[in-house]
Every structure is written in structure tokens, then in C-alpha cells.
Amino acid sequence: MGSKKSSRRRFIQKGAAFAGLAATPASLAIAPRAAGSQTRGSAVPDMNSMEYVLYGERSRFVNAERILEGHDHHEVNRPRPDPYRPSAGTPIHDLVGIITPSSLHFATQHHYGIPDINPSEHQLTIHGMVDRPLIFTVDDLKRFPATSGIYFLECLGNRPRPTDKTVNDTHGRIACSEWTGVPLSLLLQEAGIKNGASWIVAEGSDAGQHTKSVPMAKVMDDVLVAYGQNGEPVRPDQGFPMRLLVPGFEGIYNVKWLKTIKVVDQPYLTFQERSRFLGPDHRSSHFIYELGPKSVITFPSGEDRLPERGNYTITGLAWSGGGTIRRVEVSADGGRSWTDAKLRQPALKRAFTRFDLVWQWNGEEAILQSRCTDELDQVQPSANEFARFWGHTVTEIHQGMGSRFGHVNFIQPWKVTTNGMVHNSLET
């Protein structure tokens, strides 16, 4: 049926270290084999059952799961509530594209369990400095004009450590979904905002009564009361039946199981803000809002193994609370030289942007890392630059100085060793 005469030669061929996406066919040759035997699937009754016809499932050969976290950054010395739910990260190594499947969306800060809310009984109350305090049912909300956006969410605790093995460990508290809901500005317009109102305080229905202050300027810009996620109702571990969605801000602003919005004239130092997010001096990063530019290579990454020399497509994700990702550069030599990666379209504001770059591995040790720039010209820093900015050493950062430094967005290096194994090479 054919011949493989040129396959190996094409595959082993030498070329520039970065072949680029406009590469010639030769530089893309990837160990193809000559045509031969074919495979045929066989029908399995389960997948043709009425249950699967009505609501489909994954293949039994696909088994990505959320990543249980071994360390709990903020809660180590606290008693665990009952029921206790561990934090779980997104298996970003297994993702393709920019949408995170809802079943795999990271779920953290559920220390008091997930409330089981009947949407027909749930209400959102808007009160405080308004002309008309109002209550909305879920059905009421759905009569308002909705809007949708593909936005990332990231937990402020999404911080790589030198002891982490995989990219799921280092960067798993991140996800990106299409969110649908009503602009909170419309609801506040309906209630009428009194003069002097400058913040809102949002509270959830969870047993922990998670509460967060959000500045009014952000609320009027793009904050949603979201009831939809990836086309369906928001999942329980994401705040069913409604959550606050504050694009580009720290995850903790996106209050789940949203119950109350109080319009106020100053930020509240609520439990979350007071106990966890201030340093001992009550000063540094008093309120940090917007997440900085950040990117990470998801393949190849920690614990991957390159089976042979040759061409691979480096791929990863970039995002920024500051807006659209304009550029991602990749280095394979520890940061001495950088090459622009290709950004997949659409590259949307405050969404994941997927980048790709074909790279030829010559069998020698290599350090791979990515660096992104957003539309505000903010550039992702190295670990050294980051530590210097916050007045710490890199070691102090890794040892965890509370959260007195803000969003940890420094560059993540992966070392490819001569046997093809890939390791986390964050310096300690």
C-alpha cells in the first residue's frame, strides 16, 4: 500500500531548533509509519444504551480527574469543618483548546461543603445604598438581557513550588469557561444606586458565608451574576444556581451560591479579607484586584517523557487580568534567547490564550519556559524579578510568606534531560 522509505530520514532531519508553524513539510515530519493494518471498533452495548443516548459520557479510555492538593496553603493550622471538602485542581496537562470541561474545573475553598440549592427556592437580594431593595429569583434573572463571555478564573493560591512535580501541581488552580449571566450593572440600575455608593459586598449561601468586597467601577464594567457555564447551568461546585463573575480578578472575588449584594460606601474587611489576605502589618497587598500576565507550558512539562529526538509541538496557556494576551515567547535555552509562539485565535480578553511552537529536540538538556505580554504591555516576570519586586528572596517566596506578595505569576521553567524526562526546574 505504500513505502516508508523517506519517513525516518525526514523525521531525524536537522534544522533550526524552532521550526515555527510556517515550517516546511520536512520540519514537521513526525515519525509517521507506512500504511498497513487497520483497526475497527466494536459496538459496546453501554454506549448505545438509552442512558447514553439521553446524556452522553466520556470514553472509558479517557480518565482525566481533578488533582487533589497535598498542601492547603492557608488552612494548615485551622480545624477542618464538617463536611470538609479538599481543594482540587484542574488537570491542565490534559486540556486541549481553551475551554475547561466543567467536570474538571478546579474547585477550591469549599471548606464548608457545597450547598445543595433548589433553584426554585433560591433568591438574590440587593440592598444597602439603593433606592429600591429588590429580590430576584433565578427565573426573574433569566428575563433580563444576558451576556456571555469566555473568561478564565484563577485562585490566588495558584502558586508553583520547587517540590511540585507536574504542571497540574504547579498551575492547576486555573480554568476557563464560557460564562453567561446578567450584567450586575443592570440589576443595580434597576435598584437605583444612591449617591456615595462606591463598593458592593457580595455574600454566598455556603455554610462558611463567603463574603467579598468589589469596587463599583469594576461592577459597572463587566461583572456578571452568572447562571450559565459552558452552555448549561453553573455546576454546584461552581456556585449553582448563580455566582458572581468578576473577570480577571482573583478567584476569591467570584462569590459562589450568590445570595446577597449589599451596596456600600467602602470596602468591608470581611472574614476572608481580614484573616487570610493581609500581612501582619495590615498593609501590603491590602487589596489586590487584578491578576497579572501569566503563562505556562503544559507540554512538555513535569513528568512527561519525550520518547525520541525530533520535532515536538510545545503548547501552553497564557492569560492576564489586564486583558488580551498580545504575545507569548518561548525559550529552550534557559532564557538566553526567545522565539514568538503562535497564538491560536480567538485570543479573547481575560480568557485563556493557547500558544504553540514547533521545537526540535536534539537530545541535549534543555530548559523550556514561556513568557507572555498582555495588551497593557505588562510582561510576565522571572522568579528573580518577582521576588525582587516584593522585597524577598526567591527562597522566601517559595517558603510562603503568607500572601503578602500578590498573584504569583512568575515564569515556570521545565528541564528536559538527556533521557527525555521533563522535570520542574524552579530554583529553590
Next chain:
Amino acid sequence: MGSKKSSRRRFIQKGAAFAGLAATPASLAIAPRAAGSQTRGSAVPDMNSMEYVLYGERSRFVNAERILEGHDHHEVNRPRPDPYRPSAGTPIHDLVGIITPSSLHFATQHHYGIPDINPSEHQLTIHGMVDRPLIFTVDDLKRFPATSGIYFLECLGNRPRPTDKTVNDTHGRIACSEWTGVPLSLLLQEAGIKNGASWIVAEGSDAGQHTKSVPMAKVMDDVLVAYGQNGEPVRPDQGFPMRLLVPGFEGIYNVKWLKTIKVVDQPYLTFQERSRFLGPDHRSSHFIYELGPKSVITFPSGEDRLPERGNYTITGLAWSGGGTIRRVEVSADGGRSWTDAKLRQPALKRAFTRFDLVWQWNGEEAILQSRCTDELDQVQPSANEFARFWGHTVTEIHQGMGSRFGHVNFIQPWKVTTNGMVHNSLET
């Protein structure tokens, strides 16, 4: 806690029939109630189980399912294969945004069951008019530069009938996902296309060996060998581990469980093309490729009930194989006058575009319909215009004249009666 003094007045207020999205607060008043009692969820052990931590599920209060089809447009007189799997539509009435959850993506033409493929044993063969016949495993494919796109898929049989009750019945064989895969052009470049090659023939691994011809110009433009759907591997009922993705073409081109691509110099009249998609004269719509501009109002739609007079947000979906949706107009008076709806962003090429328009229902009978225009200036036709174009009466179209007319993309009218009930008002 507050007063509702102005709520009813604001709600009942008179105004233009279309308030528009830049409406004043008054026109957006939506029967809000004064603040009062609050609800609190209680923790349910199931949702905090390790199973849910590792792989999340929907709320137990969410139960959208795919829609079993009562009529099988093309197969009525054929014996059913064993195993037989009924066609199932997307419950588009329940969708929000533009992404279709993979579990609810329509699944049709599975008359021979869904193959249970082990991806480590699956291979894609490229042969025919190529310099180097090649075989690719799934892992081989993943080493190539991938691309992603949000694209709709629509079954050619997605055709409303006057007897259909809901929008799920009339328009359910449609969905939109983020698809990720390797451009087929890259794989063909790798194999080397011989002079004179002008088509490919793609074949699936299903027991029915579904096969389809695709013109080379389209292949070189944007056809993918897709292994990713909404961030995860393609689902079994969508072609796991890989399918052809032919953006904007009839659903049947998007060969699932893709096994073989043969490069050829003419279209093949394969089983599917020969037996089902030609008229008795073997002439009309011999090859129809690209789906026309189409839109439908999903709310309010058949079997919805408007509980009271007042403001509602009409919403729906628009799509076109011809490219980006540029405009959607909505009429509430049977087509005498039209108002531009708001298009949610991003409005992407060959993807669903979600539209919205605030509408004030005054309690009188109304006929709601939407009409879209794509970037090629193609305008969605009325049923009469459509029938006239194909040389039929509307009655003949509804009675089903085979598939001798192409993609059924005419305007769908919904009648709101004085008691608030909504009915399909396609004329018979």
C-alpha cells in the same frame, strides 16, 4: 428592609414594543419583589464525596436531556441494524451562551451503533494520490501543531415541520463546540499530494463504514482532524478518538471515528451520497456543501408560557456555513416590521452567534421570528421564499420531497397567544 412601592408600576409601564438593550431602567423592570426572606442551602454528602471532588456533576435539579426523535427522516422504510441507536437532538431550548455541553450534543446517524475504540490501537491512514502513504496514531497526531476553533455542526436533516411542538423538535440537530485538532492540510503536506488530486474520501470506523467525499479546496482551507472537543477528548458519540471537522459544511461531512483518508481526483458517489442525498433525477443538489444562514428564537418558543404581560428578553441562535453572522433581525408582528437584535460577542466565523432583544408583551397575539444575514450578505429566507426557490409549495416541502432541496434554513415563526402560550406557527 425596603419598599416595593414602585415595582408594579415600573413593571406594568407602557413603552415601545422593543425596548432594546440600551433601555432605560424603567423598561427593564421585571417584576422584582421587595427584599425579605432568604434561602440557605444545606450540604449534601454526595456532592462532597471523593467521586464528585475528582469529577464533578450537574446539580440534581438540572435534568436537560437529549431529545429522542419521533421520526427518522431518511430511514423509515429500512430495516434497523442491530445494535440500533435512535437519533437524538440537542435540547437547544435549555442552552445558554454558544457552547453546547458535550453530553447534550446532538447525535444522529448512529444507526450501526457507536464503536468502542481503544485509542492506543486506533490509526489514521492517508493513501491514494500521495507520494508517501502514511499511518498516524493518536499520539503521532498530537505531536503536530494543533489549532482550535469554535464551530457549529448541523445535520442536514435539521428541518422544522408544522407538527413539531418545541424548538428542540424543530431545530435540535445542531450544536456548537470548541474543536481542537491538526489541520488536515498539514498531514497531506506530510504525505505529499500528487498532481491532479482534487478530492478526498474520508471513511469512519463504524460498522456502517460511513464515507464522504470532500473537495480539496475546502480541505486546504480549514478542515481539521479533530481529537478535542470542549477541552477534552472527543466524546464517543462524536467520533472518539478522532473525527473529520469540516466547518460550515453539512453534518454528514464530519466523518466520525475517522480511519482512512484517500486522496482522489473526483468525488465518489459513496453509499451515503448515492442512496440518501440524490433525488430520483440524480441531479438536484447533487453536491451541496455549505450550510446557508439560519437562525431561530429559542425563547420564547413552542410550549413556553409567558406568565404575565411585561418585558421579556427574546433570545436565540444564528449560524451560517458562509461565515460570520453580521445581523439578526426580530419581528413580533408576523414579519411586517423588523428590529435589529443585539449580537453577543465574540461573533465567530461558522460558530453559533447568540442574539438578544428585550420585548414588551402587551398581552395580545404576536408572531415572533428571527432572520439573519451572514458576512456574504446571504439572508435567511421565509418558508415561501425557500419553497419558491426549489420549485415546490410549502406543503410539498413539509411533506418531505426527499432531500432534493438542500439545507432547510427558512424562518421559524412562533405564535404567542393571548393566554401566554407559545406555539409553532409554521404554515402547513
